[in-house]
Amino acid sequence: MEKLKLAVYWASSCGGCDISLVELGEHLLELARVADIVFWPCAMDFKYADVEAMPDGHIDVTLFNGAIRTDEDAHIAHLLRAKSRVLIAYGSCATEGCIPALANIKGADHALARAAFGEPTTDNPGGTMFQGRYAMPEGVLTLPVLGTQVRTLSQVVPVQYSIPGCPPSHEQVWQALNAVIEGRLPEPGGLLGVDARTVCDQCPRVREGKIRVERFLRPHEVIPDPERCLLEQGLVCAGPATHAGCGALCVKAGMPCRGCYGAPDGILDQGAELLDAIVAGMAGESDEEIRRVVSTIVDPVGTFYRFSLAASLLHGLKTSPLESGATCETQRIPGGREGDVA
Amino acid sequence: MIRSSELDPGFLQEVMAIPGGENLLHCWSCGTCAATCLVRRYDPSFNPRLILRKAGIGMRQEVLSSREIWLCSACDACYPRCPQEIHISEVMRAIRTIAIRDGYAPPGPSAEVDSALCSGCAVCTRACPYGAIDRVPVIVDGLERMIAQVDPNTCMACGICVAACPSGSISLEAVRNEELLTRMSAGGWLAGQSQPEGGKPRILAFVCQWSMRSDAEWAEVEAMQDDSLRVVNLPCSGRVDPALVLLALAEGADGVLVVGCGEGECHYKRGTYLGRGKVALLRSVLEQTGIGMERVRFVELEALQRGALPALIADMAAALGQPARVSG
Numbered sequence: 001m002e003k004l005k006l007a008v009y010w011a012s013s014c015g016g017c018d019i020s021l022v023e024l025g026e027h028l029l030e031l032a033r034v035a036d037i038v039f040w041p042c043a044m045d046f047k048y049a050d051v052e053a054m055p056d057g058h059i060d061v062t063l064f065n066g067a068i069r070t071d072e073d074a075h076i077a078h079l080l081r082a083k084s085r086v087l088i089a090y091g092s093c094a095t096e097g098c099i100p101a102l103a104n105i106k107g108a109d110h111a112l113a114r115a116a117f118g119e120p121t122t123d124n125p126g127g128t129m130f131q132g133r134y135a136m137p138e139g140v141l142t143l144p145v146l147g148t149q150v151r152t153l154s155q156v157v158p159v160q161y162s163i164p165g166c167p168p169s170h171e172q173v174w175q176a177l178n179a180v181i182e183g184r185l186p187e188p189g190g191l192l193g194v195d196a197r198t199v200c201d202q203c204p205r206v207r208e209g210k211i212r213v214e215r216f217l218r219p220h221e222v223i224p225d226p227e228r229c230l231l232e233q234g235l236v237c238a239g240p241a242t243h244a245g246c247g248a249l250c251v252k253a254g255m256p257c258r259g260c261y262g263a264p265d266g267i268l269d270q271g272a273e274l275l276d277a278i279v280a281g282m283a284g285e286s287d288e289e290i291r292r293v294v295s296t297i298v299d300p301v302g303t304f305y306r307f308s309l310a311a312s313l314l315h316g317l318k319t320s321p322l323e324s325g326a327t328c329e330t331q332r333i334p335g336g337r338e339g340d341v342a
Numbered sequence: 343m344i345r346s347s348e349l350d351p352g353f354l355q356e357v358m359a360i361p362g363g364e365n366l367l368h369c370w371s372c373g374t375c376a377a378t379c380l381v382r383r384y385d386p387s388f389n390p391r392l393i394l395r396k397a398g399i400g401m402r403q404e405v406l407s408s409r410e411i412w413l414c415s416a417c418d419a420c421y422p423r424c425p426q427e428i429h430i431s432e433v434m435r436a437i438r439t440i441a442i443r444d445g446y447a448p449p450g451p452s453a454e455v456d457s458a459l460c461s462g463c464a465v466c467t468r469a470c471p472y473g474a475i476d477r478v479p480v481i482v483d484g485l486e487r488m489i490a491q492v493d494p495n496t497c498m499a500c501g502i503c504v505a506a507c508p509s510g511s512i513s514l515e516a517v518r519n520e521e522l523l524t525r526m527s528a529g530g531w532l533a534g535q536s537q538p539e540g541g542k543p544r545i546l547a548f549v550c551q552w553s554m555r556s557d558a559e560w561a562e563v564e565a566m567q568d569d570s571l572r573v574v575n576l577p578c579s580g581r582v583d584p585a586l587v588l589l590a591l592a593e594g595a596d597g598v599l600v601v602g603c604g605e606g607e608c609h610y611k612r613g614t615y616l617g618r619g620k621v622a623l624l625r626s627v628l629e630q631t632g633i634g635m636e637r638v639r640f641v642e643l644e645a646l647q648r649g650a651l652p653a654l655i656a657d658m659a660a661a662l663g664q665p666a667r668v669s670g
């Protein structure tokens with residue numbers, strides 16, 4: 001039997017998704033028996049030219065991790081879409097924007113300025129700014145150009161499946177890969193590597209059920225009781241509004257769920273659901289009391305939309321109607337070229 | 343006319359034997375509850391004093407078969423005013439418990455949980471103002487799970503849990519998400535052009551059913567609806583769903599107005615405060631993302647404030663003014 005042709009790519013991501021594949025451990029050897037890896041820039045030496053040279057539809061399955069932030073990300077997304085029979089958005093960045101998409105709150109200009117001048121670890125006395133293009137004696141160097149908004153993979157090209165998680169759990173990934181290997185993929189359009197229901201379903205913590213929160217705390221402010229529901233202890237736990245799949249990893253380790261497996265099935269906007277669930281569990285029998293509890297929530301967007309901002313209804317609100325559909329303005333970098341961020 | 347032959351002297355004891363019903367004996371029939379009652383302001387046929395009186399003298403059949411015993415929304419506005427410290431809504435509940443035992447069914451729908459979806463997260467059990475929901479062990483797909491279960495006698499159909507459940511596992515007839523969406527978008531309203539050039543801002547108003555005192559008032563507001571206004575009534579402003587608010591904004595509404603009861607006048611204890619809390623947080627989210635908090639607003643309509651809604655809508659439209667659009 002001919003071996004499967006597999007590709008892995010990273011766009012705007014942290015590298016954790018690639019690590020989650022390395023975490024497959026010995027399964028990688030099993031994988032190597034049935035599949036050839038034809039492209040995986042993080043792990044092996046491939047050039048874009050290698051992919052460009054492939055006929056369309058040459059790759060059986062591409063696991064694409066990372067959000068679409070630069071013109072390079074968008075270009076490779078289009079390229080891999082054309083070369084792959086099945087394109088899978090792998091991990092939270094590709095699926096719903098994840099942490100990179102939080103930059104959408106203030107925009108790409110702000111993110112660039114912050115990286116160049118604002119970080120405590122940046123020493124930039126000359127005030128050097130990123131340049132898209134720089135002429136050296138050896139030739140002209142270019143950097144990818146940032147789009148105004150970080151987007152999900154499916155906002156740029158059609159994808160068949162998504163595997164959520166920041167990063168996806170390797171057990172889930174192995175099951176999904178087995179489905180690929182054995183040709184058992186479900187109808188396109190859904191999630192792979194998840195379980196039914198929400199994180200709370202897999203969480204062993206005890207819920208009293210009627211405790212309402214008087215004041216929300218951030219994780220560094222409290223050592224939570226190891227047995228009890230974290231939400232009932234005043235920590236914003238995204239478990240109730242997050243798709244099951246990770247086995248309740250964080251909550252078992254004493255950290256509230258941050259929501260990386262995305263919205264439960266059929267839910268339009270994870271952040272809005274979490275917001276409602278959090279308010280519903282607030283103590284207070286008067287406007288003043290509820291407002292006081294509401295005011296203890298620090299950074300509402302980062303709390304409710306930590307992973308899902310690019311896939312949320314807010315994303316459409318920020319980009320429409322000026323930038324409708326697939327086009328979006330490109331970010332100009334001083335001296336830079338205009339990118340083709342689609 | 344009261345026929346003594348139709349009285350059941352044991353009924354008083356029967357009610358008092360049910361937890362919450364103990365205090366029926368102490369009612370003086372002073373009528374303070376009726377003077378306070380929020381439901382009575384809308385429906386004069388409802389009189390809590392009379393129900394307690396009839397129950398106290400043993401008009402068992404008449405009380406149990408009456409429609410009124412189901413009308414109390416257990417808001418507890420009357421409880422602190424009663425000189426005898428009778429928890430009237432608890433007595434009503436005790437009476438309804440007997441009615442259900444006798445085979446009478448609550449006339450209205452109550453919240454229902456889909457056990458195939460519920461994760462047992464307990465968001466709804468904390469959300470319900472009445473504590474009508476508990477998690478109980480249920481066998482689903484061969485596994486024992488803790489699934490939410492609604493007590494239909496305690497449920498007042500406020501819809502707060504429907505909005506709160508983050509996985510869409512609870513439904514309540516007439517205010518399911520799909521039904522609200524249908525009302526929001528009927529006639530293609532949601533697909534309409536967002537504030538056409540020189541036109542009026544388009545406002546979607548979610549209005550608590552109790553903030554309108556009469557059918558005439560409703561009719562007036564409904565007649566105002568046009569391309570720039572869509573009114574969707576909710577059982578309580580606590581039923582407002584942040585996802586539906588954002589959806590409306592994303593699909594062509596320039597602003598969303600949420601109308602609830604005044605302070606201390608909520609028919610569902612704390613529903614209106616939850617509505618306000620949600621809107622307050624949603625406004626900070628919209629502000630933080632640069633979309634602008636003026637797009638969503640909560641206003642309260644006090645019980646004595648009549649016919650004020652048109653002015654509140656006009657006020658929001660003025661505040662939205664000319665297109666306040668943001669770009670990336």
Ligand code: SF4
Nearest residue numbers: 200203229230237239
């Ligand atoms: S809210 Fe968090 S801690 Fe509580 S049961 Fe759900 S996942 Fe567990």
Ligand code: SF4
Nearest residue numbers: 246250257258259260
């Ligand atoms: S508990 Fe939540 S944040 Fe942690 S891995 Fe699971 S889904 Fe992600």
Ligand code: SF4
Nearest residue numbers: 379414415417418420
């Ligand atoms: S609890 Fe509320 S609705 Fe019931 S009788 Fe008292 S005031 Fe009326």
Ligand code: SF4
Nearest residue numbers: 460461463464466507
């Ligand atoms: S909020 Fe929804 S998922 Fe959670 S326990 Fe209630 S019905 Fe179940």
Ligand code: SF4
Nearest residue numbers: 470497498500501503
């Ligand atoms: S509809 Fe209201 S009263 Fe009924 S169970 Fe839900 S929250 Fe409780």
